Amino acid sequence: MTKRTWIITGASRGLGRALAEAALAAGGNVVAAVRTPGSVADLADAHPGAFAVIPFDVRDVAAAPALAQAAIDRFGQVDVLVNNAGRAVVGAVEEVGDEQLRDLMGLHLFGPAALVRAVLPGMRARGSGTIVQMSSQGGRMSFPGVSAYSASKFALEGWSEALAGEVAPFGVRVMIVEPSRFRTGFNGAGVLEFAEPSQIYRQALAAVRADMAGTDGRQEGDPARAAEIIVSLVHGEEVPLRLPLGREAVERISGLHRRGLAETTRWAEVARAADFADAPASARPV
Known part of the structure; x- marks a missing residue:
């Protein structure tokens, strides 16, 4: 495999750490952007020439x-950017406040967008590079x-789909990964945030x-296997725009498409009636 440098x-921890380990095992260089550098000290000690740790808060776009x-x-360069940092807040719309919503948008959209803008000039100049956006089945x-x-992951996916079309002519690829449940710390106490429940x-x-x-601790997904799949695809000739990862993600997203098509078909004639009767069919460049 060609040596690549990953951010x-x-x-x-979790999928991010598994990806770092898999990228190193494949002979790559890894820049771990983490809030707590000590959490990856063992990887730094084991791979002194190929692993760098940089204190970084994704929400700090500057x-x-x-x-x-x-x-x-x-x-020397950045070949692969993986926007992986993330967390969840559980609560009804009326229970989650503006600050919590803005924080998730910063973590899952604004931060990744800033990093993409930072690495794209070098990728475009070389005519190669891969951007991996870690979304979720909750992004669909x-x-x-x-x-x-889901709002923050939906936003990331829409932004990334447009990005993929913009950078493809320059040889830069975008892959949106949509995992189901993996055995990481994502659902752990102190990580998963719950809004204060209301009586309503x-x-x-x-x-x-x-x-x-x-x-x-009971999730069916194996982070190490997921990381191996992602690294293998990055090293391959082709990456999917979207990769549902894990059996549950494949089944649930497939079902979503079937239900969506059925609903569109059911209401198609009602929806078409909104157009001017004599208007020509639309023609768009994409």
């Missing part, structure tokens, strides 16, 4: 150019209790809250 955010430059200074569907999380929604969201809190 991975949130590399201290720091993104410096992170990209530090990776270039250390390893939503359900009661996860409105804030306490009973309606009781099952969702219990499910989200009770799955830690």
